[in-house]
Amino acid sequence: MGGICDGRVVIVTGAGRGIGREHALEFARQGARVVVNDLGTGREGGGRSGDPALRVVEEIRALGGRAIANSDDVTDWDGADRLVKTALSAFGRLDVLVNNAGFVRDRMLVSMTEQEWDDVIRVHLKGHFLPLRHAGAHWRELSKAGEPVDARVINTSSGAGLLGSVAQGNYSAAKAGIVALTQVAAAELGRYGVTVNAIAPAARTRMTEEVFATMMARPENGFDAMDPANIAPLVTWLGSAASGHVTGRVFEVEGGVVSLADGWRHGPRVDRGARWNPADIGDAVAELLAEAADPEPVYGA
Structure with a gap:
């Protein structure tokens, strides 16, 4: 097998x-050697089985x-290490990390439990970090030793992380955090x-089967x-040597x-040149809102 990721380890x-699963299969078709990581949990994080990962390995x-x-x-x-x-150990190198693991525990904010918040933040955000x-520490060590590094990380956010999604406050917050983590990591690891x-x-997917039921x-x-x-x-191309100019x-x-x-940018501004009087802030905000584009609607709103 050969393709745009020939010889790379993912x-x-x-x-x-x-x-x-589709990422793993396409990387393999494009010539990569693949580590298929999966806990084999249910849609909401329960249970554990090695069978799903083994089945994908067999397909590859x-x-x-x-x-x-x-x-x-x-x-x-220790597990991530x-x-x-x-x-x-298996392939002698690492070139690409695709962070994809996650699950959902959807609930309106006023009904969400602390555990439902913590679990989703842990799996998505900590599970990316x-x-x-x-992987970043490994590549830094290689770079400092004078060895060439041409590595890629592809993280998985969501439209919920970009715009928000009703009944997914935990998931939206985690996915928004992944965007910020991506930007920081790009700045820090580029060197x-x-x-x-x-x-x-x-x-x-199992996570979106209810959201996309009619379209599916x-x-x-x-x-x-x-x-x-x-x-x-797209993910396979981002993992290839051809994408080195994109970060x-x-x-x-x-x-x-x-x-x-197109994420957050500095928008319209009003500079008074001195400290504001609280009574004057309303007029300034009205001026700013008049100049700015309306925000995209939250999914489900």
Whole structure:
């Protein structure tokens, strides 16, 4: 097998099902050796099984590719470290980290429990930080030793993280945090030869089966816009050597559409040249709002 990722070694977290599975398969088709990481949990994080990761490894091997399963917990410091070491031990190097693992516990804010908040923040945000931290430390060590590094990190945010989503305050906050983490990591790791980008995908998965129920049932012109396989080409390209000039970016991808998300920027401003009187702030805010574009609506609002 050969392609745009020929010879590269890739870790994909949450790769046992859905979007992560499609990432792993496409990377293998493009010549990469793949570490398929998955805990094998349910939609809301319950249970644990190594079977989903093993099935994907078997699929890759049936294609003629090389892969190994890993069931370490990406939210555990030692587990994330073992994940990186698995790639190094099995394949001798690591070139790409795709952070994809996650689950949902949807609830309106006034009904959400502390545990539901903590669990989603832990799995999505901490589950991105820890593999990134250990992989980044490995690449920094190589760079400081004078070895060439051409590494990639692709994080997984969401439209919920960009715009918010009703009944997903925990998930939206975690996914927004992933965008900020991506920007910081791109700034910090660039000196070591590492690019860091994020995607905000829309596709059919266990997490989105209720949200996209109507769209999933009606593929048009034989093209299923909600097929999770539609996300993998962008991620595979971002993991290739060809993407070395792209970092700190967030791409939305759905069906055959790829777009660049334009995040927070400094907008209109009013400078009084002195401290404001609280009574005058209202007029200043009105002036700013009149100059600014209306915000995009929150999903579900």
